[in-house]
Amino acid sequence: MNTVDTRWEKISKEHTDKDIIKEAGDIIKNGGLVAFPTETVYGLGGDALNPESSRKIYEAKGRPSDNPLIVHIADLKDLYKIVSYIPESALILAKHFWPGPLTMIFSKSDAVPYETTGGLDTVAVRFPSDKTAQGLIKAAGGFVAAPSANASGRPSPTSAKHVYEDLQGRIEMLLDGGSCEIGLESTIVDMTEEIPVILRPGYITEEMLEEVLHRVEVDRTILSNLSKAAPKAPGMKYRHYAPKGELVIVSGESPGVTAYVNERIKEGVSAGRRVGVIATDETIGLYDDCLKKSVGRREDEAAVARRLYEILREFDEEGAEEIYSEAFDYGGMGQAIMNRLLKAAGHHVIKV
Ligand code: AMP
Ligand code: MG
Secondary structure: OOOOOOEEEEOOOOOOOHHHHHHHHHHHHOOOOEEEOOOOOOEEEEEOOOHHHHHHHHHHHOOOOOOOOEEEOOOHHHHHHHEOOOOHHHHHHHHHHOOOOEEEEEEEOOOOOHHHHOOOOEEEEEOOOOHHHHHHHHHOOOOEEOOEOOOOOOOOOOOHHHHHHHHOOOOOEEEEOOOOOOOOOOEEEEOOOOOOEEEEOOOOOHHHHHHHHOOOEEOOOOOOOOOOOOOOOHHHHOOOOOOOOEEEEEEOOHHHHHHHHHHHHHHHHHOOOOEEEEEOOOOHHHOOOOEEEEOOOOOOHHHHHHHHHHHHHHHHHOOOOEEEEEOOOOOOOHHHHHHHHHHHOOOOEEEO
16 A cells, blocks of 8 residues: 655643644544544544545555444534434433443444445444544544554554554554553444443443443353354444454462462573563562553552553563463453454463
8 A cells, every 4th residue: 555654743731733634633634644642542543424535544454444434523413414313322322421431332324424324234333532522523524434544363452552553554653642542442332233342341330331221231252252142233243453473361369379370481582482471460469570560550450451451562572472360250340351352362372
């Protein structure tokens, strides 16, 4: 593909630079691509209503074109233009969680091209809370299709540096708003079903959704490897978030896990391999010398979420060939953390 000069522009969170945002919006209006920060991860934005822009997004990411994009809006009124029906429950969720890290799936209106939805009659929509993201969406005309701004298959980017590593020369502009607050992609809920279904867990947890809707279901593929079950969303069938080294999750009681991993470290290091470990503040001192990293305190799920993708990328930079990770609890945001770890590990789990 043709390469372009990628302009890297720092954006202050306190006082948004209106000129830069306007320029970025014009790039998208003219069919170009701009990466931008959101509260979840960085997005790779193009005009959601322009089929050519969506084609460019897939090309820039190297993403299969049947893996649908999320359309970002910055005004609830705009939702009515891109969907054909809004159930009452969606308005309740919007009232509680928008703007914020929640994506809802609706039947699409004719305004949304199939290029954006990966050929589906449904469209995924999110209203982000990040002010830079909101400014850009408005400047771009109101509808920005944006998958995560990583090369397909790599961990999602949580800083501008990560975006640049993957997409330099493939996008016209990169808006650098620093590190993302949440660090994991949005929760996705399918609102086209009678009872809404969580297709991808995230910062907005099952418990939070149930508090306002009473009933939600969780797609059974999110924490298991049911390769034979037809995926609800095309994107769910693809391996994601993977580091280059082989990642294995080791689950069990702490002494057993550290003993098992230390064996693997000894074996790997003596064979000249680079071994990495994903530990927590509580356990990192228990592992023998290797490329070991802490995701933070085990109880601080928000910190673990924020740090996870960055750690996976650091292992790539350091050339880790095999990586062992502790497992995390499934409650609350743990569901999202384990969903991403399991995908990154291709569901390779060892129980000790
Ligand atoms: P990303 O933007 O990289 O976080 O990924 C977007 C994901 O949203 C896709 O991989 C799908 O899993 C999901 N998605 C987007 N649109 C739809 C849709 N219409 N139906 C179901 N899932 C969707
Ligand atoms: Mg992604």
